[in-house]
Amino acid sequence: MSRLPLRIVFAGTPEFSVPCLEACRASGAEVxxxxTQPDRPAGRGRKLTPSPVKAAAAADGLPVEQPESLKSAEVQQTLAAYRADLMVVVAYGLILPRKVLALPRLGCWNVHASLLPRWRGAAPIQRAILAGDAESGVDLMQMEAGLDTGPVLLERRTPIAPHDTGGSLHDRLSQLGADVLAEGLQRVLAGETLAARTQSEEGVTYAHKLDKSEAQLDFARPATALERQVRAFDPWPVAEGSIAGEALRIWAAEAIDMPHTGTPGSVLAASREGIDLACGQGVLRVTAVQRAGGKRITAADYLNARPELRGSR
Structure with a gap:
C-alpha cells in the first residue's frame, strides 16, 4: 500500500521565506x-501590497490564509481542517499558540537564521554582524512554546565575510535555510525520524527587533563598531551621520586603524577613495552616501558637489 504524501502547511511572510516555500513544493510533499501576514500598505502611495510569500503562493495556485492572529478558535478550526502532518514556519511574524503547535501530527518546524541559542528573536542576521560574529548559519528547529527555544534538528553554518552586509548575509542564509529544510523533508519522507539536539542553556542571546533610531552613527565610538553598524543596516534601516554639517545616509564605509587627534565626526581627509572621519578610536572612511531626496552615490561623486572638502586635514 503506497503512503499518502506528507501534508504541509507553510507559514511565512518576507522574501527570506520564499526559497523555503519552494523547497517544500520541490520535496514531493503536498503544500x-x-x-502569511495580511496585506500591508507599502510604497509612496501606501497601497495595500501582498507579502512576497503570498505572491509566490498565488503564482503556484496554493490556498492562502491571512489571519491577523492565530489565537481565535475559528482561525484554529480553519487550520485544523487542512489536516497537516507538519507546519513549516519561516519568518512568519505571528506567535503560534500551544494549540496550534499541537495540531500537526509531526508538530511545527521553524527555519531560524542563527546558530542557536545565540540570537534568538527577530533580527538575528543584523545582530550577528553588529556584534562582530565570525560566523552565522541556519537551524531547523522543532518549535515549542518558548521564543526560539526548541530542540535543533539540523544546522548549516557560514562564515561572516569582512564585507558582508545585512542584505548579502540575508540572501545567503535564505538559501541555506531552504537547503537545510529540503534535507529535513527528504529524510522524513524517507521514513527517518530526525534526532533533536536540546539547546544549551549557555550562550543565550536575544536579537531584538531593529529600530530606526539605531541607525544614527556615534563617532565617539570605535571605527570598527561603526563599520559593522553600516554593514548591518544595509539595506535597512541604513546608517545615518553628518559630514561637515550635512546629514546623510551612510551606505558603505571601512574602518582604518589610524591614530589621529581630530574631534569625533570631523573630516580628516577627503579624496576619490573616500571621506575619512575621526572616531573615538581609528578612522571611518565613508565610500558611499545618500543626500536627502537623492540616490546612493559614491564618495567621489559627493565630493564633486562639495569640493571644499577635498584634501582637508
Whole structure:
C-alpha cells in the first residue's frame, strides 16, 4: 500500500521565506495551505501590497490564509481542517499558540537564521554582524512554546565575510535555510525520524527587533563598531551621520586603524577613495552616501558637489 504524501502547511511572510516555500513544493510533499501576514500598505502611495510569500503562493495556485492572529478558535478550526502532518514556519511574524503547535501530527518546524541559542528573536542576521560574529548559519528547529527555544534538528553554518552586509548575509542564509529544510523533508519522507539536539542553556542571546533610531552613527565610538553598524543596516534601516554639517545616509564605509587627534565626526581627509572621519578610536572612511531626496552615490561623486572638502586635514 503506497503512503499518502506528507501534508504541509507553510507559514511565512518576507522574501527570506520564499526559497523555503519552494523547497517544500520541490520535496514531493503536498503544500495544502500557505499562511502569511495580511496585506500591508507599502510604497509612496501606501497601497495595500501582498507579502512576497503570498505572491509566490498565488503564482503556484496554493490556498492562502491571512489571519491577523492565530489565537481565535475559528482561525484554529480553519487550520485544523487542512489536516497537516507538519507546519513549516519561516519568518512568519505571528506567535503560534500551544494549540496550534499541537495540531500537526509531526508538530511545527521553524527555519531560524542563527546558530542557536545565540540570537534568538527577530533580527538575528543584523545582530550577528553588529556584534562582530565570525560566523552565522541556519537551524531547523522543532518549535515549542518558548521564543526560539526548541530542540535543533539540523544546522548549516557560514562564515561572516569582512564585507558582508545585512542584505548579502540575508540572501545567503535564505538559501541555506531552504537547503537545510529540503534535507529535513527528504529524510522524513524517507521514513527517518530526525534526532533533536536540546539547546544549551549557555550562550543565550536575544536579537531584538531593529529600530530606526539605531541607525544614527556615534563617532565617539570605535571605527570598527561603526563599520559593522553600516554593514548591518544595509539595506535597512541604513546608517545615518553628518559630514561637515550635512546629514546623510551612510551606505558603505571601512574602518582604518589610524591614530589621529581630530574631534569625533570631523573630516580628516577627503579624496576619490573616500571621506575619512575621526572616531573615538581609528578612522571611518565613508565610500558611499545618500543626500536627502537623492540616490546612493559614491564618495567621489559627493565630493564633486562639495569640493571644499577635498584634501582637508
Amino acid at each position: 495544502v495551505a500557505v499562511y
